[in-house]
Amino acid sequence: MKGNKKQPVDAAKQFINKHYPNCQGAILAGSVVRGEATDTSDLDIVVFDKLIASAYRESLQDFGWAIEVFVHNWESYKQYFESDRKRARPSLPKMVFEGVILKDNGSLEFIKKEAESILQSGPDKWSDETIRIKRYFITDALDDFKGCLNRAEEIFIANTLAELVSEFVLRTNQQWIGTSKWIVRALKQYDEVFAIQFVTTFDCYYRTGDKEPIIQLVEEVLQPFGGPLFHGFSLGK
Template identity: 40%
Template sequence: MKKISYMEAAERFVANQFPSCEAAILAGSVVQGGATETSDLDIVILDESGPGPFRRTYKAFGWVIEAFVLTKETYRYFFDQGIECAIPSLLRMCAEGVPIRGHETVLSLAEEARRDLLAGPPAWSRQELDQARYEIGEALHDLLGTDHRGEGLFIAAKLAEGLAAFALRTGGQWLGDGKWMYRSLERFNPDLGKELLEALNAYYKLDRKEPLAVHALSLLEPYGGILTEGYSEGEMEGFGIE
């Protein structure tokens, strides 16, 4: 089927698949100006008439459509899940999306989501900070120690995600998933995002590891640097070396 406009596709999809829904919100790249040829439609739906909550992928009107179907009793649970893991995907969709149906309900949901987003994620505990320092150090040591290009590429990818997450969480910022992690970092601190990107390109294109090491060490230095000796998860009484 020929692809029609994203708004018309969203409206027709909701009318066909969820005719009794109370509210529907079109979100994602298409409403934020960052759409590409492969972008899909993300639609949050509040529907009391069927078995919810669930997430399902459809293909209609030339679009791939991701439907996030919630109820009045369950949407808050998913809001809280996003807050706990600091990846507020649903909150962002509700706060930044465009109403398709049920404007008053959508506005109320959006206001609640915006309040949560403005409050920011819960601060890292000391244990969470130490774990991040340890895991970044472990990945960096693995990268510096390998001569295997394939292994190095996978290690660098893990290291990049860890460094971006560290910068965002220590800065009191929300995380993102996939491309949204980089977008979140770029929005929070463009210079830091550029520095990480340049360090990654130095490794991917030139096989130079030093820029990633320098970036990692400078990022962790204000928080005590890489943590190796003494790091633990849980307590192990009576286990040690005299």
């Protein structure tokens, strides 16, 4: 580590001893435990403390690191597990399952197994009605993209399509989704070949302005579900 930055596990343990000495458990998660750390990576630490009234998140600088701490009691983590499962973005279960135990009163292995079970089960299956609604909104964005003559507006329509289509592909295959960098990671975990095609298609558009590869990709994704949807769609009727 550069400068006075301590090794991740050492820094995390010292952080816990300094800021949460009475907690019952702590886990170090994130890129540093996955071997994916960069110069701007921080430490993600999940703390379990039965004495806190409600969960909270805090950002600090200590021991040469930017540190994100997620503090839970023995009930709040269950609520977050369930919330993450319902939104299909298992942030906390993933941190707990992948993380390295820093401190444990004997409860963390059970919680890790809870997290693993959620991750392995995957999110709830989309209903036919949900798929239909998503098809419509993807079609709406695609039509805007096809007809747009303003490059600035077109770029942001493309961004919307990237998010909507990645979500559609993952959720119709009962896969977890993500945001930002986690979109690509989730796609790779599901289907690396498709992930490469997806990234290459949008990268080509951003570099050259050629819309056709995106249009083809979106229509191919929708085709097994009936293709683009506009005529006859209604919502709340």
